[in-house]
Amino acid sequence: MAETISVLIVDKSDDTRDSIKEQLKPARNFTVVGDAKGRSEGIGIAERLKPDIILLDLNGGEPEGIETIRVISQRLPWTSVVVMADIMDQGIMKRSMLAGAKEFLAKPPDGKVLLETLAEVYDEGIRRKEGLMGFVESVNIQEKEGKVIVVCSTKGGVGKTTVATNLAIDLHRLSGEPVVLLDLDLQFGDIPLFLDIVPRFTIGDAIQELKDKKSGLAEGHMCKHDSGIHVLAAPSRPEYADYVNGSHVQSILKDLQRKYSYIIVDTPPSFGETVLSAMDAASHILLITNLEITTIRGTKLALEIMQSLNYRDDKIKVLLNRATEQWGISSKESKETLGRDFWEVIPSDSRVVGSSINQGVPFVMGQPRAEVSKSIRSLSYKINNGGLESPRRLKRVFLNKAR
Ligand SMILES: Nc1ncnc2c1ncn2[C@@H]1O[C@H](COP(=O)(O)OP(=O)(O)OP(=O)(O)O)[C@@H](O)[C@H]1O
Numbered sequence: 001m002a003e004t005i006s007v008l009i010v011d012k013s014d015d016t017r018d019s020i021k022e023q024l025k026p027a028r029n030f031t032v033v034g035d036a037k038g039r040s041e042g043i044g045i046a047e048r049l050k051p052d053i054i055l056l057d058l059n060g061g062e063p064e065g066i067e068t069i070r071v072i073s074q075r076l077p078w079t080s081v082v083v084m085a086d087i088m089d090q091g092i093m094k095r096s097m098l099a100g101a102k103e104f105l106a107k108p109p110d111g112k113v114l115l116e117t118l119a120e121v122y123d124e125g126i127r128r129k130e131g132l133m134g135f136v137e138s139v140n141i142q143e144k145e146g147k148v149i150v151v152c153s154t155k156g157g158v159g160k161t162t163v164a165t166n167l168a169i170d171l172h173r174l175s176g177e178p179v180v181l182l183d184l185d186l187q188f189g190d191i192p193l194f195l196d197i198v199p200r201f202t203i204g205d206a207i208q209e210l211k212d213k214k215s216g217l218a219e220g221h222m223c224k225h226d227s228g229i230h231v232l233a234a235p236s237r238p239e240y241a242d243y244v245n246g247s248h249v250q251s252i253l254k255d256l257q258r259k260y261s262y263i264i265v266d267t268p269p270s271f272g273e274t275v276l277s278a279m280d281a282a283s284h285i286l287l288i289t290n291l292e293i294t295t296i297r298g299t300k301l302a303l304e305i306m307q308s309l310n311y312r313d314d315k316i317k318v319l320l321n322r323a324t325e326q327w328g329i330s331s332k333e334s335k336e337t338l339g340r341d342f343w344e345v346i347p348s349d350s351r352v353v354g355s356s357i358n359q360g361v362p363f364v365m366g367q368p369r370a371e372v373s374k375s376i377r378s379l380s381y382k383i384n385n386g387g388l389e390s391p392r393r394l395k396r397v398f399l400n401k402a403r
């Protein structure tokens with residue numbers, strides 16, 4: 001026992017305090033860091049000094065003494081209270097223990113017994129602390145550190161909601177992890193239409209709940225889709241959109257990150273304060289483009305904005321959706337203009353995509369074998385496996401090149 005054990009004595013008798021100090025003096029590993037006559041004074045000193053042990057006199061005014069034990073045990077969980085009293089009957093011992101006392105000493109305490117008792121209490125306190133710290137760490141480990149994946153574009157109608165909804169469901173299926181879809185298209189969000197759901201709990205409610213409750217969003221309130229993903233929809237009325245700001249988005253994301261492994265964020269076709277807050281928190285920014293000249297120009301501009309925001313280059317991924325060269329620009333030309341490769345290419349399939357939206361059944365569920373579904377699977381695979389291509393996709397790329 002090489003450590004110095006700090007002791008605080010709370011006893012109204014000057015003689016008792018002096019006698020305990022005298023008895024502890026020769027024991028080099030004990031230090032009396034303070035003493036107090038009254039109990040409330042004792043609590044104040046204890047809160048400041050946080051001693052290892054408090055020797056507390058329980059003579060006279062027992063209910064008040066028990067309350068003192070309770071207060072110290074609650075406020076200073078690493079401090080052990082040792083109770084002293086002239087008479088130690090069963091009732092006093094039981095009430096003291098229930099309030100949090102760790103040991104008892106009959107007054108006046110005998111030197112040898114005093115030293116032994118304090119040493120035992122200290123050792124037991126260390127074991128309790130180590131056990132509790134281990135428990136706290138294991139609880140923290142169980143908390144998730146969800147990845148935020150923002151699906152965005154500077155142009156409307158390029159397929160953000162299509163990619164976001166299908167990706168959320170496919171990532172959940174592939175990883176088996178909890179996934180939430182967050183609709184930051186605050187004015188015209190249409191995720192409920194794509195998923196055929198009626199959300200009763202929206203971003204507006206979430207903001208209120210985070211304000212009211214310190215414990216965060218209740219999982220039971222989240223809207224659940226048949227696929228197993230959860231959805232936090234845009235406010236029910238477009239005019240509520242103005243109320244939501246960047247710091248609301250930050251706190252919603254922080255809360256969701258503790259509970260979900262992936263947070264897929266759908267966005268409007270602009271980079272306002274709320275979208276930028278989500279982008280700041282993102283591990284991946286999926287910038288959707290197509291081969292239309294105006295979209296390519298908008299995509300180039302978006303890349304420049306992200307560069308000026310100093311986002312890590314490897315978190316920005318450009319996806320080509322509706323890959324068809326019918327608009328007169330080739331995929332090669334657009335890659336040259338953008339100065340980067342497409343992370344994923346999603347084919348154009350109006351029949352599969354259109355009918356899936358009309359029926360409210362995402363194509364990764366209703367048409368898992370369609371090429372569009374396979375490209376979403378390839379995307380999920382890369383996100384879930386730190387950028388690696390899925391083995392199937394690699395085989396396909398190899399076969400295409402060999403042809
Ligand atoms: N790969 C695809 N093949 C064929 N049609 C597609 C494809 N992706 C999206 N679409 C069609 O494009 C239209 C717009 O899609 P979506 O709503 O997902 O775009 P958005 O970027 O979210 O639009 P907004 O900016 O208005 O929110 C839809 O009618 C959808 O059917």
Ligand SMILES: [Mg+2]
Binds near residue numbers: 160161190
């Ligand atoms: Mg959309």
